[in-house]
Amino acid sequence: MTAPAPHEGPPEGVGASLVAHDLHVRAGRALAVRGVNAEFRRAAFTAIIGPNGAGKSTLLRALMGLDAPSDGEVTLAGRPLARWGRRERAARLSYLAQGEALPPGARVRDVVALGRGAGHWRWGLLPPPGEAAADRDAVRDAMQRTDVLPFAERRVEELSGGERQRVSLARALAAEPHFLLLDEPTNHLDLGYAAELLNYLRCEAAGGVGVIAVLHDLTLASQADALLLLHEGRVLAHGAPQDVLTPAHLLTAYNLRAEVLRHSGRLIVVPDLNGRPHTT
Numbered sequence: 001m002t003a004p005a006p007h008e009g010p011p012e013g014v015g016a017s018l019v020a021h022d023l024h025v026r027a028g029r030a031l032a033v034r035g036v037n038a039e040f041r042r043a044a045f046t047a048i049i050g051p052n053g054a055g056k057s058t059l060l061r062a063l064m065g066l067d068a069p070s071d072g073e074v075t076l077a078g079r080p081l082a083r084w085g086r087r088e089r090a091a092r093l094s095y096l097a098q099g100e101a102l103p104p105g106a107r108v109r110d111v112v113a114l115g116r117g118a119g120h121w122r123w124g125l126l127p128p129p130g131e132a133a134a135d136r137d138a139v140r141d142a143m144q145r146t147d148v149l150p151f152a153e154r155r156v157e158e159l160s161g162g163e164r165q166r167v168s169l170a171r172a173l174a175a176e177p178h179f180l181l182l183d184e185p186t187n188h189l190d191l192g193y194a195a196e197l198l199n200y201l202r203c204e205a206a207g208g209v210g211v212i213a214v215l216h217d218l219t220l221a222s223q224a225d226a227l228l229l230l231h232e233g234r235v236l237a238h239g240a241p242q243d244v245l246t247p248a249h250l251l252t253a254y255n256l257r258a259e260v261l262r263h264s265g266r267l268i269v270v271p272d273l274n275g276r277p278h279t280t
C-alpha cells in the first residue's frame with residue numbers, strides 16, 4: 001500500500017466531529033453500549049480497543065448510523081446523524097464491516113467503484129456508464145494505495161482472504177470520506193500489509209480524515225493518535241496511547257496481567273501467559 005499524497009490545504013469542515021452523546025445501543029436483547037460519550041475529530045486516528053464482546057463493533061455501527069441508539073445520540077458536525085440524508089451521510093462516512101462479504105462474481109475494479117456510489121448502488125450492480133473522471137481517478141487511486149491494481153480484473157472469488165480485505169478497504173477509501181470507520185481492518189492481513197495499513201491510516205488522518213478503527217492488536221493500535229478502551233459497553237479509558245495502555249487498565253478490561261514496554265518511543269504489550277488471575 002502506498003501512502004496518500006498530502007491533501008492541499010485544510011479540508012472543508014475539518015473541525016466537524018462525530019460525537020457519541022450518552023450513547024446506549026442494544027444488540028439483540030442485551031445493552032451492548034452503555035452510556036458512551038466520545039468525540040472523534042477529523043485529522044485524527046482513534047483505535048477502539050477492548051476484549052471480545054466489549055461492544056466495539058456495536059459502537060462503530062452506531063457511529064455509522066447502522067444501529068439506532070436506544071438512548072442518547074450520535075451527531076455529525078453538530079447535527080444528529082438521523083437528520084442527515086442517506087446520500088449526504090454516505091458521502092461523509094465510509095465503513096468497512098468486519099469480515100465484509102463481497103458481491104459474488106464481481107470484478108475487483110467494480111467492487112471498488114461501488115465506493116463511489118454513496119450508498120446508491122447495490123451489491124451486484126455495476127457503476128453507471130460514463131462515470132465522472134473524478135470517480136475514475138478516486139477508484140484508481142484507492143486501488144493503487146491498497147495495492148490491488150495488479151488483480152483489478154479478477155473476480156473476487158479468485159482472491160485470498162487478505163487480498164479481499166484490501167479490496168474492501170479500497171472500496172471504503174474510494175468514497176474519499178470525511179470519516180473512515182473500519183472494523184478489524186487488519187483481519188487476514190500479513191504483518192507487512194498490517195503495518196502498511198496502519199501507516200496508511202496515519203497518513204490519511206494527517207491529511208484530514210477522521211479514522212476510527214476497531215483493532216485487536218494492541219501494539220499496532222498504540223500507533224494511533226488516541227485509544228478508546230471499551231469494557232462491558234462502557235468507556236474505561238480514552239486518550240493518548242500511553243495513558244490508556246497501562247497494566248491496570250489491561251487487567252480490568254482483559255483480566256490479564258501484562259507489561260507495557262517502551263521501545264524507540266513505541267509501546268509494546270507483553271502478556272504474561274499465566275496472567276489471567278480469575279481463570280485457571
Ligand SMILES: Nc1ncnc2c1ncn2[C@@H]1O[C@H](COP(=O)(O)OP(=O)(O)OP(=O)(O)O)[C@@H](O)[C@H]1O
Pocket residue numbers: 027028029030032050051052053054055056057058059
Ligand atoms: N445480533 C446480536 N444479538 C444478540 N447479541 C448480540 C448481537 N450482536 C452482538 N451481541 C452481543 O453484544 C455484545 C457486544 O458485541 P460486539 O460485537 O459489539 O462486541 P465486540 O467488542 O465487537 O466483540 P469482538 O471483539 O468479539 O468482535 C456481545 O455480548 C455480543 O454477544
